[in-house]
Amino acid sequence: MVLLTRKAEFSAAHYYYNEAWSQQENENVFGKCANRNGHGHNYTLEVTVAGEIDPVSGFVVDLKALKDVMEREVLQVYDHRHMNLDVPEFRSTIPTTENIAIAIWKRLEGKIVGARLQRVRVYEMPDLFADYCGE
Amino acid sequence: MVLLTRKAEFSAAHYYYNEAWSQQENENVFGKCANRNGHGHNYTLEVTVAGEIDPVSGFVVDLKALKDVMEREVLQVYDHRHMNLDVPEFRSTIPTTENIAIAIWKRLEGKIVGARLQRVRVYEMPDLFADYCGE
Amino acid sequence: MVLLTRKAEFSAAHYYYNEAWSQQENENVFGKCANRNGHGHNYTLEVTVAGEIDPVSGFVVDLKALKDVMEREVLQVYDHRHMNLDVPEFRSTIPTTENIAIAIWKRLEGKIVGARLQRVRVYEMPDLFADYCGE
Amino acid sequence: MVLLTRKAEFSAAHYYYNEAWSQQENENVFGKCANRNGHGHNYTLEVTVAGEIDPVSGFVVDLKALKDVMEREVLQVYDHRHMNLDVPEFRSTIPTTENIAIAIWKRLEGKIVGARLQRVRVYEMPDLFADYCGE
Amino acid sequence: MVLLTRKAEFSAAHYYYNEAWSQQENENVFGKCANRNGHGHNYTLEVTVAGEIDPVSGFVVDLKALKDVMEREVLQVYDHRHMNLDVPEFRSTIPTTENIAIAIWKRLEGKIVGARLQRVRVYEMPDLFADYCGE
Amino acid sequence: MVLLTRKAEFSAAHYYYNEAWSQQENENVFGKCANRNGHGHNYTLEVTVAGEIDPVSGFVVDLKALKDVMEREVLQVYDHRHMNLDVPEFRSTIPTTENIAIAIWKRLEGKIVGARLQRVRVYEMPDLFADYCGE
Numbered sequence: 001m002v003l004l005t006r007k008a009e010f011s012a013a014h015y016y017y018n019e020a021w022s023q024q025e026n027e028n029v030f031g032k033c034a035n036r037n038g039h040g041h042n043y044t045l046e047v048t049v050a051g052e053i054d055p056v057s058g059f060v061v062d063l064k065a066l067k068d069v070m071e072r073e074v075l076q077v078y079d080h081r082h083m084n085l086d087v088p089e090f091r092s093t094i095p096t097t098e099n100i101a102i103a104i105w106k107r108l109e110g111k112i113v114g115a116r117l118q119r120v121r122v123y124e125m126p127d128l129f130a131d132y133c134g135e
Numbered sequence: 136m137v138l139l140t141r142k143a144e145f146s147a148a149h150y151y152y153n154e155a156w157s158q159q160e161n162e163n164v165f166g167k168c169a170n171r172n173g174h175g176h177n178y179t180l181e182v183t184v185a186g187e188i189d190p191v192s193g194f195v196v197d198l199k200a201l202k203d204v205m206e207r208e209v210l211q212v213y214d215h216r217h218m219n220l221d222v223p224e225f226r227s228t229i230p231t232t233e234n235i236a237i238a239i240w241k242r243l244e245g246k247i248v249g250a251r252l253q254r255v256r257v258y259e260m261p262d263l264f265a266d267y268c269g270e
Numbered sequence: 271m272v273l274l275t276r277k278a279e280f281s282a283a284h285y286y287y288n289e290a291w292s293q294q295e296n297e298n299v300f301g302k303c304a305n306r307n308g309h310g311h312n313y314t315l316e317v318t319v320a321g322e323i324d325p326v327s328g329f330v331v332d333l334k335a336l337k338d339v340m341e342r343e344v345l346q347v348y349d350h351r352h353m354n355l356d357v358p359e360f361r362s363t364i365p366t367t368e369n370i371a372i373a374i375w376k377r378l379e380g381k382i383v384g385a386r387l388q389r390v391r392v393y394e395m396p397d398l399f400a401d402y403c404g405e
Numbered sequence: 406m407v408l409l410t411r412k413a414e415f416s417a418a419h420y421y422y423n424e425a426w427s428q429q430e431n432e433n434v435f436g437k438c439a440n441r442n443g444h445g446h447n448y449t450l451e452v453t454v455a456g457e458i459d460p461v462s463g464f465v466v467d468l469k470a471l472k473d474v475m476e477r478e479v480l481q482v483y484d485h486r487h488m489n490l491d492v493p494e495f496r497s498t499i500p501t502t503e504n505i506a507i508a509i510w511k512r513l514e515g516k517i518v519g520a521r522l523q524r525v526r527v528y529e530m531p532d533l534f535a536d537y538c539g540e
Numbered sequence: 541m542v543l544l545t546r547k548a549e550f551s552a553a554h555y556y557y558n559e560a561w562s563q564q565e566n567e568n569v570f571g572k573c574a575n576r577n578g579h580g581h582n583y584t585l586e587v588t589v590a591g592e593i594d595p596v597s598g599f600v601v602d603l604k605a606l607k608d609v610m611e612r613e614v615l616q617v618y619d620h621r622h623m624n625l626d627v628p629e630f631r632s633t634i635p636t637t638e639n640i641a642i643a644i645w646k647r648l649e650g651k652i653v654g655a656r657l658q659r660v661r662v663y664e665m666p667d668l669f670a671d672y673c674g675e
Numbered sequence: 676m677v678l679l680t681r682k683a684e685f686s687a688a689h690y691y692y693n694e695a696w697s698q699q700e701n702e703n704v705f706g707k708c709a710n711r712n713g714h715g716h717n718y719t720l721e722v723t724v725a726g727e728i729d730p731v732s733g734f735v736v737d738l739k740a741l742k743d744v745m746e747r748e749v750l751q752v753y754d755h756r757h758m759n760l761d762v763p764e765f766r767s768t769i770p771t772t773e774n775i776a777i778a779i780w781k782r783l784e785g786k787i788v789g790a791r792l793q794r795v796r797v798y799e800m801p802d803l804f805a806d807y808c809g810e
Contacts (some may be wrong), residue, residue: 001540002503007532011260013148013175013217018326029327031334032215039215040148040175042260053507056423057434058499063533064436080167080174082148094328098272102323125146125177127277128333135271136810137773142802153596164597166604188777191693192704193769198803199706229598233542237593262547263603270541281800283688283715283757288461299462301469302755309755310688310715312800350707350714352688364463368407372458395686395717397412398468405406416665418553418580418622437620444620445553445580447665485572485579487553530551530582558731569732571739634733638677642728667682668738675676 003118004060005048008070010079013040014095017084038082044123045074045104051115061115073107097124101132109134138253139195140183143205148175149218149230173217178235179258180209182243186250196250208242232259236267244269273388274330275318278340283310284353284365308352313370314393315344317378321385331385343377367394371402379404408523409465410453413475415484418445419500422489443487448505449528450479452513456520466520478512502529506537514539543658544600545588548610550619553580554635557624578622584663585614585644591655601655613647637664641672649674678793679735680723683745685754688715689770692759713757719798720749720779726790736790748782772799776807784809 015038016030026034033039047070051060081087083095089103101122108117123129150173151165161169168174182205186195216222218230224238236257243252258264285308286300296304303309317340321330351357353365359373371392378387393399420443421435431439438444452475456465486492488500494508506527513522528534555578556570566574573579587610591600621627623635629643641662648657663669690713691705701709708714722745726735756762758770764778776797783792798804 001538002506003536004503005534005536009260011174011176013173016328020326029332035215035217035221037217037220038148038173038175039146039217040173041146042177053501053503056425058421058501058504060503060535062434080170082170082172082174085172086170096323096328098274098323098330099328101272125144129275130330131273131275133271136808137776138806139773140804140806151598155596164602188771188773191695193691193771193774195773195805197704231593231598233544233593233600234598236542264545265600266543266545268541279800281714281716283713286463290461299467305755305757305761307757307760308688308713308715309686309757310713311686312717350710352710352712352714355712356710366458366463368409368458368465369463371407395684399410400465401408401410403406414665416579416581418578440620440622440626442622442625443553443578443580444551444622445578446551447582485575487575487577487579490577491575530549556733560731569737636728636733638679638728638735639733641677669680670735671678671680673676 001050002053002060003048003050004066004115005046006063006066006070008045008047008067008075010043010045010075011040012043012078012081012083013038014083014090015039016094016096018094038084041124043078043100045070046119046121046123047104047108047117048119048121049112049115050118054114061112065113069108069111073111074104077107097122097128097130098132100124101130105132105134136185137188137195138183138185139201139250140181141198141201141205143180143182143202143210145178145180145210145214146175147178147213147216147218148173149225150174151229151231152219153229173219176259178213180205180239181254181256181258182239182252183254183256184247184250185253189249196247200248204243204246208246209239212242232257232263232265233267235259236265240267240269271320272323272330273318273320274336274385275316276333276336276340278315278317278337278345280313280315280345280349281310282313282348282351282353283308284360285309286364286366287354288364308354311394313348315340315374316389316391316393317374317387318389318391319382319385320388324384331382335383339378339381343381344374347377367392367398367400368402370394371400375402375404406455407458407465408453408455409471409520410451411468411471411475413450413452413472413480415448415450415480416445417448417483417486417488418443419488419495420444421499421501423499443489446529448483449534450475450509451524451526451528452509452522453524453526454517454520455523459519466517470518474513474516478516479509482512502527502533502535503537506535510537510539541590542593542600543588543590544606544655545586546603546606546610548585548587548607548615550583550585550615551580552583552618552621552623553578554623554630555579556634556636558634578624581664583618583640585610586659586661586663587644587648587657588659588661589652589655590658594654601652605653609648609651613651614644617647637662637668637670638672641670645672645674676725677728677735678723678725679741679790680721681738681741681745683720683722683742683750685718685720685750686715687718687753687756687758688713689758689765690714691769691771693769713759716799718753718775719804720745721794721796721798722779722783722792723794723796724787724790725793729789736787740788744783744786748786749779752782772797772803772805773807775799776805780807780809
């Protein structure tokens with residue numbers, strides 16, 4: 001079994017805000033991230049798949065197909081968008097790095113032909129990232 | 136004369152939109168950046184100053200003082216903000232990388248003690264940056 | 271379960287020297303690292319914690335609290351210090367990358383509220399790093 | 406147990422081509438990589454070993470010895486070579502990132518004194534890498 | 541005047557060989573690069589243009605147009621190619637980093653609408669790059 | 676004229692301390708850097724040379740010769756050393772990034788055959804660097 005990882009980037013805005021809390025409570029927990037006008041990041045996404053190597057092609061997964069799935073299922077929905085306002089799953093869930101990793105897992109699960117989705121890693125900044133492996 | 140460059144990062148949201156144009160014209164010129172909900176970036180700022188080395192301290196510029204000026208004049212105003220909505224100079228100017236570089240120059244000019252501001256570089260993404268040298 | 275990783279940097283001096291050996295033996299094993307005046311590095315620390323996402327905040331761990339623990343327990347003791355001379359655990363243990371990873375684990379263990387310490391990674395240079403997972 | 410990872414780089418040319426297929430079939434599967442004149446990459450290799458720390462040296466593995474093994478077994482054979490034409494194992498196997506990771510594992514297995522080979526990671530580009538752990 | 545720089549990457553094979561010299565002379569001057577089967581790199585290209593900011597768009601240059609020119613004039617000819625065998629200008633000129641920078645300048649000169657080509661930088665590896673400014 | 680830049684790295688310890696000042700004055704000006712036990716960095720050095728391309732070799736400068744000069748004149752003296760204690764020019768000069776850039780310029784000046792030394796850049800950390808161009 002070999003793991004193959006492909007990276008992609010997307011630029012998005014977001015804010016952290018719990019509607020059930022007061023403005024002050026939100027600022028206490030989320031600090032500057034509670035600004036409702038939003039701020040943003042260049043996110044880096046790493047998608048890892050696992051499988052046996054096809055002896056004919058030498059691939060664990062068709063690289064072009066993997067890129068297309070990431071483009072169609074994730075980047076077209078997240079890139080150059082405001083997470084809270086434009087992306088359905090974040091209308092009621094706070095778009096933390098952790099939740100974005102889970103959401104991307106759900107978007108990719110079952111869509112990759114010939115290999116098993118192994119891990120989704122999301123970097124919000126070079127010094128902060130979340131990993132989700134499906135359970 | 137020696138040049139000394141210090142980097143800093145800030146995360147902000149923005150959009151590109153010219154109010155004098157139709158939605159369609161904005162999309163033609165600005166593409167995905169015309170989304171009025173905004174998207175965002177991890178910006179990297181490089182500030183370069185020039186001067187003679189102080190023989191006593193070995194510094195062209197007091198590093199702590201330079202950091203404080205960048206923090207006070209730029210990061211406190213731009214970091215975790217929406218450029219178009221939260222930052223005065225971008226209420227009527229489109230926050231392109233070029234315009235951000237000029238705006239930061241104006242914010243820093245005359246505020247650095249003992250050395251001359253030489254260049255402001257702003258990276259919107261690792262593969263796109265603008266330089267402004269004051270004229 | 272989601273993993274959340276936060277990075278930090280510290281700059282420190284160290285040398286590799288076993289008092290029980292001759293100067294020559296130390297140079298044979300440790301090469302240039304045996305210079306008793308010391309040399310140094312910009313270390314990068316990655317701390318990974320594991321846990322369930324709090325549905326209210328969207329966090330596995332409070333990011334500010336994690337940052338504060340890393341600052342208080344590690345950076346204030348290691349940053350801008352000489353490992354062998356200034357840090358208690360390296361007075362009798364050689365500050366190799368491996369030993370630094372274990373020492374940081376011991377400093378952080380039990381100090382992170384609400385999530386489990388999963389892994390400590392220490393980069394001495396971009397091309398050399400050690401991982402410790404607690405056993 | 407501690408993991409220790411060392412990186413190295415090599416520059417090589419390669420192409421993807423299955424002799425049993427027509428030119429058209431190769432282009433359908435491999436796209437631009439099917440160009441028989443070859444193209445190339447700066448590969449990054451990460452070799453991870455696992456073991457107990459030697460209490461005398463503080464090392465899981467002698468760093469110089471690990472570097473020498475990687476140099477002798479991998480870099481001298483792969484660096485500044487054309488994978489398909491110069492490297493024996495790729496005369497009949499397509500030098501995909503996945504296959505290169507396995508080939509390097511086979512070259513290193515059993516050659517590292519005092520620690521167990523744990524993982525081989527190969528980056529073809531910063532946004533594409535394969536991991537192999539020996540089974 | 542503001543400078544705007546855009547990066548792009550291409551992967552290519554090449555070798556260094558002067559037909560007028562013996563094999564031995566080539567190896568003396570070019571070392572491992574003289575291998576006629578070729579080796580390769582992930583090149584990084586930085587194109588810098590200079591101009592005034594258009595007050596309506598906020599751009600020094602239309603970013604999409606700049607990307608298209610780089611794609612059409614450079615990447616389609618160089619990416620996934622063997623420099624010596626596939627690219628006309630390197631049939632009789634050795635594709636050193638310096639010569640590639642000049643060749644890209646010649647390919648881009650006069651093709652960028654609304655701004656002046658200021659500098660072409662080519663990285664062969666992260667630790668080696670050439671700059672050409674047109675004279 | 677083309678510019679060619681080569682990078683190298685060295686790891687060194689240093690501290691900032693002016694013997695003419697009290698301990699308190701040193702801490703006021705140099706903060707944590709005033710620790711006399713020293714701390715350290717992975718420095719990155721960029722050496723830029725300028726010249727005409729040799730039409731026979733395609734080089735502005737012999738790459739191997741440039742590497743050898745950097746190795747012999749700089750790395751053998753600075754790498755794995757304590758700047759203040761091991762390097763002659765920093766016995767009486769504070770090894771700030773600015774002073775290191777000038778010292779490296781002096782070490783390289785007149786030693787590079789066939790091209791002109793154009794610029795020395797020294798990174799103390801990824802977010803701080805100094806440039807010196809010889810006057």
